Amino acid sequence: MIKTFKEIALSLESSPSWQQKYREIMLLGKQLPAMPAVLKTSDALVPGCESKVWLYLDFDLEENCLVIIGDSDTRIVKGLLAIILSLYNGLTPEQAINTDAFAQFNHLGLIQHLSPSRGNGIKAMVERIQTMAEQKN
Amino acid sequence: MIKTFKEIALSLESSPSWQQKYREIMLLGKQLPAMPAVLKTSDALVPGCESKVWLYLDFDLEENCLVIIGDSDTRIVKGLLAIILSLYNGLTPEQAINTDAFAQFNHLGLIQHLSPSRGNGIKAMVERIQTMAEQKN
Amino acid sequence: MFNIEKIRADFPALKQLINGQPLVYLDSAATTQKPLSVISATEQFYARNNANVHRGRHTLSEQATHAYEQARQTVANYFNINANELVWTKGATEAINLVANGLTEQLDNDSTIIISALEHHANIVPWQQLAKRTGAKLLALPLQKNGCFDVQACVEFISQHKPSVLAITHASNALGNITDLDPILHAAKRHDAITLVDGAQAALHLQPNLPQLGCDFYVFSAHKMLGPTGLGGLYGRYNRLNSLAVYQTGGEMIETVTLAKTIFRQAPAKFEAGTPNIAAVIAFAAAIDYLTSLNKTNVYTHEQIIFNYAAEKLQAIAGITVYSNLENNIGTLCFNYKDEHPFDIATLLDGYGIAVRSGHHCAQPLMQHLGINGSVRASFAFYNNHSDVDLFIAALQNCLELLD
Amino acid sequence: MFNIEKIRADFPALKQLINGQPLVYLDSAATTQKPLSVISATEQFYARNNANVHRGRHTLSEQATHAYEQARQTVANYFNINANELVWTKGATEAINLVANGLTEQLDNDSTIIISALEHHANIVPWQQLAKRTGAKLLALPLQKNGCFDVQACVEFISQHKPSVLAITHASNALGNITDLDPILHAAKRHDAITLVDGAQAALHLQPNLPQLGCDFYVFSAHKMLGPTGLGGLYGRYNRLNSLAVYQTGGEMIETVTLAKTIFRQAPAKFEAGTPNIAAVIAFAAAIDYLTSLNKTNVYTHEQIIFNYAAEKLQAIAGITVYSNLENNIGTLCFNYKDEHPFDIATLLDGYGIAVRSGHHCAQPLMQHLGINGSVRASFAFYNNHSDVDLFIAALQNCLELLD
Numbered sequence A, B: 001m002i003k004t005f006k007e008i009a010l011s012l013e014s015s016p017s018w019q020q021k022y023r024e025i026m027l028l029g030k031q032l033p034a035m036p037a038v039l040k041t042s043d044a045l046v047p048g049c050e051s052k053v054w055l056y057l058d059f060d061l062e063e064n065c066l067v068i069i070g071d072s073d074t075r076i077v078k079g080l081l082a083i084i085l086s087l088y089n090g091l092t093p094e095q096a097i098n099t100d101a102f103a104q105f106n107h108l109g110l111i112q113h114l115s116p117s118r119g120n121g122i123k124a125m126v127e128r129i130q131t132m133a134e135q136k137n
Numbered sequence C, D: 001m002f003n004i005e006k007i008r009a010d011f012p013a014l015k016q017l018i019n020g021q022p023l024v025y026l027d028s029a030a031t032t033q034k035p036l037s038v039i040s041a042t043e044q045f046y047a048r049n050n051a052n053v054h055r056g057r058h059t060l061s062e063q064a065t066h067a068y069e070q071a072r073q074t075v076a077n078y079f080n081i082n083a084n085e086l087v088w089t090k091g092a093t094e095a096i097n098l099v100a101n102g103l104t105e106q107l108d109n110d111s112t113i114i115i116s117a118l119e120h121h122a123n124i125v126p127w128q129q130l131a132k133r134t135g136a137k138l139l140a141l142p143l144q145k146n147g148c149f150d151v152q153a154c155v156e157f158i159s160q161h162k163p164s165v166l167a168i169t170h171a172s173n174a175l176g177n178i179t180d181l182d183p184i185l186h187a188a189k190r191h192d193a194i195t196l197v198d199g200a201q202a203a204l205h206l207q208p209n210l211p212q213l214g215c216d217f218y219v220f221s222a223h224k225m226l227g228p229t230g231l232g233g234l235y236g237r238y239n240r241l242n243s244l245a246v247y248q249t250g251g252e253m254i255e256t257v258t259l260a261k262t263i264f265r266q267a268p269a270k271f272e273a274g275t276p277n278i279a280a281v282i283a284f285a286a287a288i289d290y291l292t293s294l295n296k297t298n299v300y301t302h303e304q305i306i307f308n309y310a311a312e313k314l315q316a317i318a319g320i321t322v323y324s325n326l327e328n329n330i331g332t333l334c335f336n337y338k339d340e341h342p343f344d345i346a347t348l349l350d351g352y353g354i355a356v357r358s359g360h361h362c363a364q365p366l367m368q369h370l371g372i373n374g375s376v377r378a379s380f381a382f383y384n385n386h387s388d389v390d391l392f393i394a395a396l397q398n399c400l401e402l403l404d
């Protein structure tokens, strides 16, 4: 079962320690459905990261919503990716544009992971999603 | 009339100000006999100086003494050169080796002019003279 | 308002005695003094945040990386360019070498490179070397007798020779003259020349808006802009920049390496091999912050007032020849006194605590053009005041008396 | 005596909390922390002596020049070489590039260059580029499966291939393994190969006597030797050094310039174009003074005690694979835990204030050789103590529990 962002926020907020928070994040990563190997193209690979991070972006014209599939070879980045997906997957372009991942990550006490200096690709991912949302809007 | 080093030292020591000292030095330069143009070869030119400095070194076998002729296109360096000449010209190699220009310049309050960072070639000159003295000794 | 005494208090090195007299620092064209904020940024980095950048998952490394990349943005903003159009180098000299080297494959023996006799050696010799490597012709723009560009003749010269590359200074380091770049760069562009402007002297004084200037490349040195030694920068219009061949190779600038083959990253990373000068980059951002905290117009006005005051007093001394163009000048006075050697004048001025430079100023072709061996150069910055000028002129008069 | 607590007190950056816990800095292979004397030498320079070098007749410039050239002597003494055999560069990477570039004319498509798969990218890519430019063959020395050189096989390999150039590391940045250079350099010399040793990692720990080592070139980075960022050095046996083609061109390195022709100076000047990193050179001398004020044997002994203590504790953890050779090591532990990603381990360790590195360590060919994508690297220096090890191991155990 994939958790909603609300559920994720709730469990992260109730984590008694940073260790527990990381445990939750890694658990979220584990629950993320595997990305089909065919989607793991070099185009999908977010460049310049120490960890491998793939992001596949599509747009469902009928439903007018973003389709996002992602994966990473590290547990922590995969967990963070799961949070991003819970924020954006299935949103209309307009909804996506109005979703502020930075504010949400800040709220969750995870803002440092959105720094480009982390080299984890999360920030680049958010930017890719926002770019697509703007194009489709 | 070329002054002896003793005379030079006396007049520099009695200078009431640094300005007067420089005046004396430049005067010494003026009194230095002109260097014959044929001796101003590129070999005689001390490299790496802002001012042009020529040094012609010879050895008088009969008298067993150093023959030094020098010139510069700046007044101050020419004056300093005159002091060096007054220290070394006509000495036997042994006497030259035992002459410590650094100590003498220090004594005269001119030691900073012997720093290689001055870029005036005076230190290089002393080294050339000492090298010849050692070869001929 | 521009409070000069408050500003001088920010520069600790200005507050010292040289040979028992207050330092009058008139050698800012060689290197500027540094404000306290730059000194303490360096200290803070080493005492607290010191770590290598880009490849570390730990807090110190992330803080250092963040500060380092923020600094790139700060400096990019100063020049109104994008951060990814700014390459860190060790100085203006390396920046020019990087470009000249990177253009090797783009020229051949049909090409022409145009420079000028006004240039600093750093903007001459790399182009000579490029010409030698490629067989290209190296030509110099027409200069008037006084060292000023004959702009109309330059434009014609460019149209006639249709250069592949034009490299020209924004301001002369020996004379301080500001180049009238607009018509020259326009002419170069009409012939699709790649243009490089040497901003080593101008970048501090003129705070140039680079996209507006319209050159392809612009180079500068941090140490001449209140920043630390060992750092410079290269601006390049992104496509032009990225099309240069890689320069140094090693860590940081590669995507993947096998023993057989290496894939490089895109600009600016591809030109930044090895551990960067992290402390200097961060301190340079502090320098730029300091500079932009002052009002640009006030700074420039003050500099010009001091410069004009000095120029007037200097010209009034009989026997003095001034080589600088006083009309369009960043604040540099290049002069000689009768036939006296500049070395003697500079040495004597030092006795009075006045720091000026003497010699050829790494501009031997210009000296040849002016028919002199060298000169005395007094170069001003916004932290100089009227008293500096008064002390300089009084000391100079004493020195000239000593020489007469 | 070696008073570790007194020494730690000299390094202000070590005295800080990271994520609320005392910093345990185990990333010295990336860059070392700096003693107070280095920080204050930098500060003093900028606050008092700041001036450009070599071309100034004024007191500040002379003081700066003097300190700058003294520093060259200080560093030369550390390596037991002559000051004129030491070229300042911006780092080890630039030093290798300078040599590889300067040898272009000396190689052709009959030449062979030998490197190894153990090298940092900085000691691979410049040689690939040189091979590409000249048509020379690029070969790698035989490595054992564990990443150690097979010295006997290396000697034979060299005899077989008779290289023109051999470039090899003194100690691996990823593994810490010290190379048994003697037989390898001897073999290279028998075939008149030009030898370059990458001392970026070893120069701090081994204080090498370079003439005794017998290589032609040796490179290092100041920032990995307690010194500032943006500075490195190249040692070259004088004739070899002087025979390299010039690298960057510009001010300082020329004798005379006309628009038609430039005459360069002799080494080291001919390789030092542009304003040098004056502040860094002077501060680096302070670093070397600090290092030599400590007893070399005591420093090394302490490092080895800490390293061995850490190695023993690390190996005792079930599931840990250590890649470093523990016999001959400058103090670096390269390891993985089961199939866990090093990124996760390093990120979690940071939560405990432990600074380690993860990734390929700019040594992708070595990672390929070891059959891994990356590793965690904990690198020690003499300022680490037993408590650092205890905190590191305890934190690591907690992290591994989190992952299991």
Ligand SMILES: Cc1ncc(COP(=O)(O)O)c(C=O)c1O
Residues within 6 Å of the ligand: C251, C273, C274, C275, C276, D029, D030, D090, D091, D092, D093, D094, D120, D122, D123, D169, D171, D172, D173, D198, D199, D200, D201, D221, D232, D362
């Ligand atoms: C073995 C080795 N060689 C070369 C380098 C490159 O040094 P720098 O990045 O300081 O130029 C490093 C450091 O990263 C290294 O460890």
Ligand SMILES: Cc1ncc(COP(=O)(O)O)c(C=O)c1O
Residues within 6 Å of the ligand: C029, C030, C090, C091, C092, C093, C094, C120, C122, C123, C169, C171, C172, C173, C198, C199, C200, C201, C221, C232, C362, D251, D273, D274, D275, D276
């Ligand atoms: C006009 C000009 N160009 C280039 C340079 C070279 O700068 P750097 O020595 O900092 O590389 C200088 C400074 O000396 C300069 O004044």
